[in-house]
Amino acid sequence: MRTHPPTTDPLDTYTLNMGPQHPSTHGVLRLLLTLRGEEIVTAEPVIGYSHRAHEKMAENRTYAQFLPNTSRQDYLSGMIYNFAWVEAVEKMAGIPVPERALVARVILAEFNRIASHLLWIGAFLLDLGAPTPFLYCWDDREAILFLLESVTGSRLTYASGRFGGLARDLDADFPRRAREVIAKLRARWPEYDRLIEDNVIFRNRAIGVGVLTRDQCRSYGVTGPTLRGSGVPYDVRKAEPYGAYPRFEFDIPTRPEGDVFARYWVRVQEMRQSVRIIEQALDQLPGGPFLEPGSIGVKKRLKLPVGTQYYAVESARGHYGILLVSEGGAEPYRAKFRTPSYPNLAVLTEAMPGTLVADAVAILGSTDLVMPEVDR
Amino acid sequence: MSALHALLAGPLGGFGATLLVGVVGIMGYLTFNVLFLIWLERKVAGHIQRRLGPMEVGPHGVLQTVADMLKLLGKQLLTPVATDRFVYLLAPLLVFLPTMCVASLIPLGRAQAFADMPYGLIIIVTLSGLTVLAIFMAGWASNNKYAVLGGMRSVAQVVAYEIPVLLAVLSVVLVAGTTNLHQLVTNPWPRLLGVPVPYGVVEPLAAVIFFIGITAETNRAPFDIPEAESELVGGFHTEYSGMRFAMFFFAEYTNMLVLGALGATLFLGGFRGPFQGAVPLLGPVYLLLKTYLVVFVMMWARWTFPRLRFDQLMSFAWKLLIPLALANLVATAVVLGVLA
């Protein structure tokens, strides 16, 4: 099978609109599939269904007022996006950040990354038709969300970063609870391996499916686990270290195959690396203030110096960049967000032709898209 | 009551009495069974996923499916404009019939009217292949691309998996020497080391192939590609709602029970069990226990495995199961020939 030459004969093919309401397009993506039987001839993503003009909103509110928007771009790893905005503004304004806040941000962000990856594993397996791992992952994720709730007061869309630190301090009991959560995660890993990674059906569905080459990834600007699954060890945390990351030891898991299984494997390994970072950070967590003393926090209107600045972090989905242009006012002149899901979605047009409808679902799931982040 | 009794004793005779009681009993039981199985499925799924499942309606939620059924009954029946109306309406009725007929052919105990047919097994295998016709009708008549895809997949799948099921059944028939299901159970069992054992023990490979085959025939995960909700939304029943949708559900769970009962009859000894000879009423109890064991394993597998892809499903059937089943059949024949 899959040896037919590509065809555009309208009598030979038909069009299937997958989405925007479809169980496995993860929100409101619409895939315009041209099919011959069940084989995909072309796949065209149609986006824009959850466009909320975050960039325009940023131009109309102060830097502090934009804080709640940040975590709503990617609601699954909102903490990382929230801190990215805070750090971008801090860098441009030259606001010092106390050590404790820097390390605490790493801990919270990495926990959020694990939570995001856990949800992805569950949702991906759901796409492949296995509903049970979803619930196991959510059980683990729930422990993380509860931990993050105890620090930030929110479960999903955090606004806990403050210019010069954090909104709330990590309490004295936090390291103990964090280690408990880590122990719970650790205990589950071998189970996931046995239930998912070794499963012959899963391997058959994932190995060799939806291959993205390094060159394809490069030309589309793909980043994150999707890129690392194609064998490129690019991670902003290593490539352009920010925050407290340079002081922690961790590896960048990569796999050369570039298929669905490689992307799964990379994310699973990344969770282990995140735990490694968190454990080091918990050991090194310094005392002191969580918000720079005398810092304005959000109390006063912050005005940034005139200029342009780009700041990038590694979100759970890849390279997330913020371009800030300030004309000296209390609001940015322009804020541009480079969200990783957008190129990760664009590259699918290359990976999908020649596969089956069932593969399309698997490939789509494997790139870990968050549609509000694509549309912004 | 006495009038009914007179009617049964007089014009209808003994056969008529069994017929009436059998039909009413089986129909009633199948309805109850669906409600029970859906509840069981949700409970099994819940506990496998460390949840409780339905808990609110009735003790441990036993009445939840009744409530759901009432809700579905009360829903407006929507018929999409562009459907092939006659076929669309016929499909949910037709999907239920073959299963119903098969159910009446499963021997429940020593005395049962329909099960004692010389070619019972053949009829069952023939009838159980008809369900797919209704599924394809549903998919085709819905005039929905997802539904057509689901219907097509279903046909291909059932055609592929009927063959290994048939071959597995044939192996048992070779050993038993009869296609009469009643005799198949009551005939002396094959002896292994002097102990009489059910056919499943002497034909383990056939039992496994049969189990995989009926899982695929009932469209259950990991072979649920005709209604793969993450790919085809609802598959062949995408456009059905209310009670029409419930009929497909009904058929699926009844099919599970009936094919599970067939498996239990063929491989696990059917209604036979300890003291069954002395207390005939134990027969149906044993059969149901064995059936629900089979059904439970089907549920367990559903909540564990991902779904196969369509081409993998086909190559699994044609390249692995059918050759295996054929080899098993030939081996059985050779062994029987040598022994004879």
Add this chain to the structure above:
Amino acid sequence: MNFTARVARGIKSLLVGLGVTGRHLVRPVVTLQYPHQRPDASHWGGPIELVTFPETGTHDCIACNACARICPSDCFAIEGKRPEGAKKMRATKFLIDFSTCSLCGLCVDVCPTDTLQYSRRYEDVAYRRSLTVNDLLAPFPEDPYFTGKLA
């Protein structure tokens, strides 16, 4: 790897998978039966409320509108009046439209008298949009500053 070994490994992986879910089947559940059991919301940051200070037995809102100014969603409607002879204003109206609130907590951070805090409420529901407007002064029917009990 030859065919038989691959099939054997595949079958083994399926049985192992069944083993994993089978073990979970008999383990205790991890969920809460929500209306009967309640989650621990002691850290939850719910809709904001006014702090009751033990020294005065009332809130300390001076109607400075700092929260209203920082609010990204314009949730607040605040009015204040100066009690006779007092230096500070007192709030006479404090409404927050919870339907637009995103619980970001900026108002809690900017409050100069620290009289705003997150509540622990997590199950507020309403059938009409007008009901989502919370009157934060409702728990304080009488203001001791206005009745002259406090100066």
